[in-house]
Amino acid sequence: MSLNWITEKELNEIPFDAFLLLEECQLNWIDEERYADAWGLALRAHPYVVWAIAKRAPQKAAWAERMLKHGKALPPADTQALFQAERTLLRAYEDWIAYAVNPEIYHRQPFLQWDERELTGLCDFAGKRVVDVGSGTGKQAFAVAPLCKAVYCVEPAWSLRRFLRERAEREHVKNLYVADGLMESLPFEDGFADIITSGHVFGDSPDAELAEMLRVTKPGGMVILIPGNNDCDNAVHHFLTDIGFAFGRFEEPGDGWKRKYWLTKG
Ligand SMILES: C[S@@+](CC[C@H](N)C(=O)[O-])C[C@H]1O[C@@H](n2cnc3c(N)ncnc32)[C@H](O)[C@@H]1O
Structure with a gap:
C-alpha cells in the first residue's frame, strides 16, 4: 500500500534519476523480488543508474545488472509504458525519494x-x-x-x-x-x-x-x-x-x- 506522501502532480515532476540520490543503505534495502519488469524498463532507458548503484552500493551491483539484462529482453516499450514503470518505482520507494528530493514533503505530513x-x-x-x-x-x-x-x-x-x-x-x-x-x-x-x-x-x-x-x-x-x-x-x-x-x-x-x-x- 502506498504512503501517498507525494501528490500525483509532484510525483509526475520527479525524474527517475532521483534514484541516483539514494543512500547506500537505502539501495541495499531495495526488495530484489519486486517490480522486475518496472526495473527492467527503467534501467534499460537509464543504464547509467546501474553504474551508479554498483559504485554506491556494491552489494546491489549484481541485482542491478540482472535487472538491466531482464529489461533488454523485454519487448519495446512506448514513452507512456516507460513513464508508468518509472512512476511505479518512484511511488514504491516514495519515502526515500521524498527525503532526497524535498524533506518538506515528509515534514508537512x-x-x-x-x-x-x-x-x-x-x-x-x-x-x-x-x-x-x-x-x-x-x-x-x-x-x-x-x-x-x-x-x-x-x-x-x-x-x-x-x-x-x-x-x-x-x-x-x-x-x-x-x-x-x-x-x-x-x-x-x-x-x-x-x-x-x-x-x-x-x-x-x-x-x-x-x-x-x-x-x-x-x-x-x-x-x-x-x-x-x-x-x-x-x-x-x-x-x-x-x-x-x-x-x-x-x-x-x-x-x-x-x-x-x-x-x-x-
Ligand atoms: C518515518 S521517518 C521518522 C522520522 C522521525 N523520527 C519522526 O518520527 O518523524 C524514519 C527515519 O528514520 C531513518 N532511518 C531509516 N532506517 C534507519 C535505521 N536503520 N537507522 C537509523 N535511521 C533510520 C530514515 O532516514 C528517516 O529519516
Missing part, C-alpha cells in the same frame, strides 16, 4: 502533529544527553532540545541531515548536533546517552537494534520509542514487552492510534 507531551512527559530531560535515532525532520529531537542539555540526531539520509542543521539554525537551537549513522551501528561510545529516543524506525532487526541502543545508553538511562508501533499486539509489541518495555497509546492525527514504549536500562 499531518501525522507529525501528535502532541509532544506524549514524549516530554515520559521522564525528566533536564541536564540530560539525548540521542535521537532516525531523526527525519526532527519531530522528537526538536521537542526535547529545549529541555535537555544536548540532543544528538542520528540520521542516515544526507538530505535530512542538511534539513536538521538548517532547521536548528533557523529556530536558533544551539544544543542540537547531527551525525550519520544507523540504529544498528550508532556512532557513539558505550554509555554515551542518558536517554535514547526514536520514532517510526525500530523493528527491522529488533535484536541488533535494541542491543545497540542499550550499548549506547548509560546504566539507569532510558530508551524511548515514540511512535514505536501501530496500536496492536504484533511481533514488535511482544518483542518489546517481553523484554520489559512499558507501553502507552496516543493518537497521530490522520493516522490513528499508535503505541509508545519506554525502558529503563538496569
